[in-house]
Amino acid sequence: MRPDAAAALSAAGRFARRPGLWLFLLLVAAIFLMPSAGILFHALFPDDRHLIYSRATFLELTLAHCQLVALSSLAAAAAGIGLGVFATRESGREFAPVVRAMAAIGQTFPPVAVLALAIPALGYGAPPALAALALYAALPVLEGSITGLDGVPASARDAARGIGFSPFELLWRIELPLAAPFILAGLRTAVIINIGTATIASSAGALSLGSPILEGLSAANPAYVVEGGIIAALLAICVDRGFDWLSELLKQK
């Protein structure tokens, strides 16, 4: 029992030293304790107005925000990796320069502008926000996929083919694992941008952590802005830490 307990304790100790964990706990605390922070906000903003955002709970806002980001990032990952794989196959080689240029030029488009263009094209609400986020996020993933897949040593590819890997096995067992760090880096960029753009998407009618911020701005109620801003910032930092952890995990494997 004893050594077990000691091991558990030291594991817990190691766990506790991870800043990501503490940030995550802070995020959870912020989501659930924000409604009870009324006194604090009253002290900060001497005002008799309603100081805690109450159109939706912060949990709902966070979940809606995460859903928006997760769905769009998932779609972006599928599209970006798919297109990257296509552009690095023999049959798609011809498209590689155009696809690469598109990814590079597309990323100079500000994400807000892409969101703004999606509204005339697709209307208000969550679906156009989703589409805009996915479209924009696909670009860094695409770039990472092409860089990663192009970086697979030609000798490894030749050897794999020569000893009898089928094209799919070559892709699945050799090329994608070797490209994974680059794809992950692209996905990380995409997700972080998406978390930011999703806050702005609330201006187009999608529910997100941007909703209290925007309402606070338009009603000149800084408490709402701070509430939304703190949770949105913590969420972004936590997710970024999560990607740190993921890429370390990938390196160890």
Next chain:
Amino acid sequence: MIELRGVSKAFGAAPAVVDLSLSIGRGAFFVLIGPSGCGKSTVLRMINAMIACDRGAIELRGEDIRAMDPVRLRRGIGYVIQSVGLFPHWTIEKNIGAVPRLLGWSRETLAARVEEIAALLQIDRELLRRYPHQLSGGQQQRAGVARALAADPDIVLMDEPFAALDPVSRASLQDEMRRLHAETGKTFVFVTHDMDEALRLATHIAVMKDGRLVQTAAPRDLLNRPEDEFVREFFGREAMGLRLLDFVAVRDRMRGRPRAPETIGADASLRDALALMIERRCSRLSVTDGGGGKISEIDIADIIKGQDAT
């Protein structure tokens, strides 16, 4: 075992292989040699269908390769390349077991086979857990050869496998290949541009130039009767005589009673004997048998005289 009939291949407008016919027998150590760009690697890569030929036919074990699934075909053929091409994200162990895993071998059979093949190629057990970048060039290529042999293919293709290695690793791997060939009786097709390597390893040598076959022969015959100036030139004209001495044992030329103080083993080559004479500044050596007893003598005149007769 491998049959090429009238095979041609061009890349764009440039012909790489022109109307080439070859027959490689079971158990041969067949070396394709020629200057760079002569098409020897293309021939090799056509045998495992990495490159499709434009004209002609290639048969493996009596079956046309066009009728076979290229992936299945390649799983039955070992393949080693100069740049090794170990998979950087896999341990050596996993690299060696790549083809058996593709073939769906059970975990136990796979582990046993990796063990066996590593022992055969004298790869340290400790190295098996490492990643390719943690190994030296020679160790990497040992692992590359092990990977090619893991699924026990009866044909092994090697494309200048040792060209990038340092001389010591190269010599030791060449010895390994000779031993492997003798022990397993597999058919090896080996591409090189290094004639010493070719003469050392081959049972048959095919000399190529500009996509065409110039001469196919056993190494000794090639040195004795080079087809034309190109072959003579390629095998180094002046040094050809010396190279030929490699293929004759002292045993075959010794005569008379042993009187000289310096000794040489009966199984050494004439080249070794000549080298020893030059080093010791003598013209005669006593020949010893395996037990170390002097059995006869060899004279420098016999080394030189005998050459025309062979």
Next chain:
Amino acid sequence: MAAGVLFPKPHDQVLLALAGFGAAGILAGSFLNRAPNRLANGVATALWHAPPLEAGAAMAGLAALAALAFHPKDKPRSAMTFGAAMLILWGCLSGAGRLASLFALSDPSAARYSLGAAFWILMATALLALLDAAQRANLGLLARAGLIAALGAGFALTANSGAFADLSLAKEFASHRDIFFIELRRHIVLVASAVFFALAISAPLTALVLRRPSARGLVFSGLGILQTIPSIALFGLLMAPLTALSQQFPLLRAWGINGAGAAPAIIALTLYSLLPLTRGFFTGVSEVAADVKDAAAGMGFSARQTFLLVELPLAWPALVSGLRVVTIQAIGLAAVAALIGAGGLGAFVFQGIGQYALDLVLVGAIPIILQALAASFGFQMLLAARRGS
């Protein structure tokens, strides 16, 4: 091989795919949306209802792209692709303008004509075809700049002649013309001051990081965390302390620094710019090979001379790419700053979204994108010019 006999093999699959994309756009989408007023939903009008000359030109250009895919020679194909793409561009722009003018003859003056999906898809098709042709022809940066300038000049001339006047996008632009240039200037000032402050801060920060390796982790991870915070959240979080400060110190208020407006925007944009700039400077200088610096020292260069004559010129490309990233990023983020009252082109975007005036959104969004593209291209030219010298 049998398929090759029945169907000739395309020499440029990209063009064929683009032509297919454009054709699908024509068939699926509306070219122009005709609405009775600014707020109502429009009725879709297809490309073939546009005046025959323009509609024909666009479709002929598209067909030419498809046919060109089978042209075996690279050079003439690229040259003709330019022509076909121009035909599509002209057909779309002029077609939309003239179709709107035709509708305007019979409609009440409140009617609005907005550009539809087919229009945008065709424009994208033509621009991508141009891009592909420019890449295949291996066009240099200068030639590309000339091409872009020619395209821009052609567009400006046509626009000036009033060809687009009846499109609602042009109407929105016309009715906001005066503020437009004010907001444009504000936008540029926001970006320029943020880049200026970021440069001023990141230079000593880089020096610190270069001298004290122990500070490296802290500085970069700190800036990295800043970089991940959503822009609007950072803007908002800066507002509260700034408000408090300006209430405490009337002097600040007198300078125009308060919770809303340009101050928090410029601070936030500067903070976002620190990481890419510092990292660019740092990698640029630290990647100057040690033996080069050694050689310079060996020849008797002082530390100052080594820095000015060796390290700085060799680090130049990394500096410029850092500046490029930062400028593009700031152009985009400055748009968001409109939400905290800092103005800029983002004002049109969010005003448009709020009023459901989608063409007003475009009045803001298109210039933002063009600015970002121009900045990107300009820095690329700067890099190329340096490399060429």
